[in-house]
C-alpha cells in the first residue's frame with residue numbers, strides 16, 4: 435500500500451484532529467511521509483505562522499521516525515503570497531471569479547452550488563463549468579503550485595443533482611484544454627480520493643475519462659486522500675492505485691525531504707505499491 439499522504443487537514447483549518455494526532459496515526463499506518471496542507475482561501479484560512487511553527491515542532495519531535503512536510507492548499511482566488519512560506523503548494527479551485535459580496539465556495543453545499551449557478555450563470559451549468567475550467571487552467575500561472583488539487587471539483591454534487599453531463603463535449607472540452615495547458619507547466623496532478631470516500635460512484639477527482647487523457651498528455655500524478663480526520667488518512671488509496679494503473683499510469687509521485695532539507699518529488703512504480 436501507498437505509505438504517504440500530502441493532502442491533510444487538521445484542527446488548524448477545518449479538520450477534526452490535531453496535527454500531532456495525525457502524525458501519530460500516520461506512524462501507526464507505517465507512513466514514511468506525511469504532508470499537511472492547511473487551507474488558505476477566503477472561506478477558511480489559518481494563522482500561517484502558528485501552523486508552520488507547529489509542523490516544525492512535530493518535525494523535530496518525530497525526526498527519524500517519519501518525514502513531516504509543511505504544505506498548504508492554496509485557493510486559486512486567494513493571495514498567492516502565502517505560498518512562499520510553504521514547502522509545497524496544492525493549487526485548488528473552490529471559488530469562481532465572480533463578484534459576490536461574500537466568498538461562495540462551489541463545494542460547500544449543493545444549495546449554494548445551485549444558487550451560484552442561478553445567480554451568476556443564469557442556471558447554465560455548462561457555462562459555470564467552463565468558467566471553472568478557465569480558472570483551473572490558470573492554476574500554475576496564478577499560484578505557481580506544485581500540485582493541482584481535485585481537478586474536476588465542479589462535479590462535486592453531480593451524483594445528487596445530475597446537472598452536468600460529464601460525457602458531453604461541451605463539458606469536457608474546456609476541462610481537457612485546461613489539463614493539457616497545465617501538463618505543459620509540468621505540475622503534478624492529484625488523484626484525490628475525496629470523491630470516492632464520499633461515495634461518488636466509485637470515482638476519483640479527476641474522473642476516469644479525464645484521467646485517461648491525463649495519461650495521454652504525459653501528466654504526472656500523486657495520490658492523496660484529502661483527509662479531514664485521521665481515520666480517513668489512507669482511505670481510497672488501493673482504489674486509486676488500481677484506477678491509475680487501469681488508466682495507463684506506471685508511476686506515482688511522492689514528496690520527500692532530500693538530504694539538504696529541500697522538498698522534492700520522487701517517482702515510485704505503481705506496481706510496487708499495489
Ligand SMILES: [Zn+2]
Pocket residue numbers: 507526528583584
Ligand atoms: Zn480543496
Ligand SMILES: [Zn+2]
Pocket residue numbers: 441443507660
Ligand atoms: Zn483539501
